[in-house]
Amino acid sequence: MAIKRLIFFGILLFVVGGMDAKIKTKIIAHRGFWNTEGAAQNSIAALTKADEIEVYGSELDVWLSSDGVPMINHDPLTADHHLVLEKTPSYLLKQEKLSNGEYLPTLEEYLKKGKECKNIKLIIELKPHSSKEREDSLTAKVLAMVKELKLENKVEYISFSLNAVKELVRLNNKAEVSYLGGDLSPKELKEIGCTGLDYDLNTMMKNENWFNEAKKLGIKINVWTVNKESDMKYFIEKGADFITTNDPQLGLNLVKQE
Ligand code: MG
Helix, strand or coil: CHHHHHHHHHHHHHHHHHHHHHHCCEEEECCCCCCCCCCCCCCHHHHHHHHHCCCCEEEEEEEECCCCCEEECCCCECCCCCCEHHHCCHHHHCCCECCCCCECCEHHHHHHHHHHCCCCEEEEEECCCCCHHHHHHHHHHHHHHHHHCCCHHHEEEEECCHHHHHHHHHHCCCCCEEECCCCCCHHHHHHHCCCEEEEEHHHHHHCCHHHHHHHHHCCEEEEECCCCHHHHHHHHHHCCCEEEECCHHHHHHHHHHC
16 A cells, blocks of 8 residues: 555656646846845855755856956956956956955856856856957857866856857857847747847847747747846746746745746
């Protein structure tokens, strides 16, 4: 009898688990889980805190320093001394402080910490640079570093730069690559070789037909930056694959209620 019961619950778990995987929107912490004590946007602490709350992914922004080192920062300037990321050597950038007291991380430091994290995916945004050459150089360096650290299954890529997106696809046709720009249809993205679209919430609300179009084509849908509960509910209802948010805890709570 006990065995029968075990088998029954085993099957039930399998079925429910399978249904879950199909319908559940996954949550991505925008620039890590920074909206909490001790963290800052794009800090290592924000990455480990995102991992602790068990979101699907933690997003980060990458620039190439003047001497060709991939560095993590959102804005084109550092917050501390307003140094231009692209025009400053890495030894100076590494001395810049984030608001939580951490030093501005290199991509290598960030990836190494990401490797220690249990489940989290790293959603790497390649920032648009001042020239195609610099974007191409950044793209090649990031892909090589991810490969070297054996993190290819833990990393996905996003960019507003169509050049960087095409370069990612060209150099690694197995990589998960989404375009951020919002101006191309799922069909156009499929033709380029993208695996997903990662568009702002207003664009997706205006183009509701893209949900169906993307699903038919196997293009994943990620929507940013969705912070309000009502907006999160809308996109969960629409069947978005991912929501990128500054409030990952709220996103997780809503997804768990589904
Ligand atoms: Mg970003």
